[in-house]
Amino acid sequence: xxxxxxxxxxxxxxxxxxxxxxxxxxxxxxxxxxxxxxxxxxxxxxxxxxxxxxxxxxxxxxxxxxxxxxxxxxxxxxxxxxxxxxxxxxxxxxxxxxxxxxxxxxxxxxxxxxxxxx
Amino acid sequence: xxxxxxxxxxxxxxxxxxxxxxxxxxxxxxxxxxxxxxxxxxxxxxxxxxxxxxxxxxxxxxxxxxxxxxxxxxxxxxxxxxxxxxxxxxxxxxxxxxxxxxxxxxxxxxxxxxxxxxxxxxxxxxxxxxxxxxxxxxxxxxxxxxxxxxxxxxxxxxxxxxxxxxxxxxxxxxxxxxxxxxxxxxxxxxxx
Numbered sequence: 001x002x003x004x005x006x007x008x009x010x011x012x013x014x015x016x017x018x019x020x021x022x023x024x025x026x027x028x029x030x031x032x033x034x035x036x037x038x039x040x041x042x043x044x045x046x047x048x049x050x051x052x053x054x055x056x057x058x059x060x061x062x063x064x065x066x067x068x069x070x071x072x073x074x075x076x077x078x079x080x081x082x083x084x085x086x087x088x089x090x091x092x093x094x095x096x097x098x099x100x101x102x103x104x105x106x107x108x109x110x111x112x113x114x115x116x117x118x
Numbered sequence: 119x120x121x122x123x124x125x126x127x128x129x130x131x132x133x134x135x136x137x138x139x140x141x142x143x144x145x146x147x148x149x150x151x152x153x154x155x156x157x158x159x160x161x162x163x164x165x166x167x168x169x170x171x172x173x174x175x176x177x178x179x180x181x182x183x184x185x186x187x188x189x190x191x192x193x194x195x196x197x198x199x200x201x202x203x204x205x206x207x208x209x210x211x212x213x214x215x216x217x218x219x220x221x222x223x224x225x226x227x228x229x230x231x232x233x234x235x236x237x238x239x240x241x242x243x244x245x246x247x248x249x250x251x252x253x254x255x256x257x258x259x260x261x262x263x264x265x266x267x268x269x270x271x272x273x274x275x276x277x278x279x280x281x282x283x284x285x286x287x288x289x290x291x292x293x294x295x296x297x298x299x300x301x302x303x304x305x306x307x308x309x310x
Binding site: 009010011013014015017018019020021022023024025026029030032033034036037038040041042043044045 | 136137138139140141144145147148149152153156157160161166169170173174177178181182184185237238240241242243244245247263264266291292294295298302307
């Protein structure tokens with residue numbers, strides 16, 4: 001039965017029957033469409049792995065290792081260009097002055113020599 | 119077939135995947151969208167062989183469009199309906215010059231086993247009545263009442279305004295009512 005309130009022209013029964021029995025594509029058509037899809041399919045976009053620089057960076061310990069390496073490189077360059085004209089630039093004068101520590105004072109050395117003679 | 123059309127991903131997402139070379143997306147889209155293109159073409163043309171050609175051509179255009187598909191443009195189904203409808207219309211125009219004895223074989227909408235069922239007979243009667251309608255009315259009625267599209271979407275597919283769609287649909291339904299009036303009792307309708 002059709003609902004006459006929503007089917008004034010009496011067509012809904014025909015429409016619902018047509019929706020229930022739609023023309024269906026054949027398996028052969030689906031196969032042809034799929035063959036076309038394969039033929040027209042763009043080349044797959046390659047999945048990009050880590051680049052050469054990234055892999056080298058990993059070998060050197062990641063960004064932390066690279067940071068240390070860069071600091072050491074800059075320091076080396078600076079030392080080379082500075083030609084160590086004044087080594088105090090490097091040490092900041094911390095080890096510039098030498099202190100003499102008398103581990104065996106003269107008086108004790110003398111006393112020791114005397115003891116040996118006796 | 120070894121694959122099915124059941125997939126949670128949208129047509130647009132699958133088409134984007136296909137555009138990047140995904141073979142699996144092509145299989146899902148083939149099963150999901152080919153019936154749509156074939157259905158509309160078959161109902162507009164009333165000829166299975168021609169409808170298959172139209173559906174295949176419409177799908178081929180979709181494959182070629184995939185790499186350039188813009189995310190913000192029309193839905194994939196709207197685009198495909200428009201292409202299929204236009205291809206079918208072109209064939210109808212070419213067919214007008216053909217003599218009657220070259221008229222195409224009608225589409226069998228009902229499987230043989232259920233051919234006697236009244237529902238299938240009603241479907242066949244409607245298909246025949248649709249073929250008697252002017253093309254644009256037939257197109258509007260198919261998209262509105264058999265494909266279940268909204269008037270704005272049909273307007274986009276047909277390249278006309280919404281009011282024109284409403285007018286075409288209304289006139290098409292009047293034509294169908296007249297064409298089917300004499301067959302209602304035969305098809306199990308009790309109008310008394």
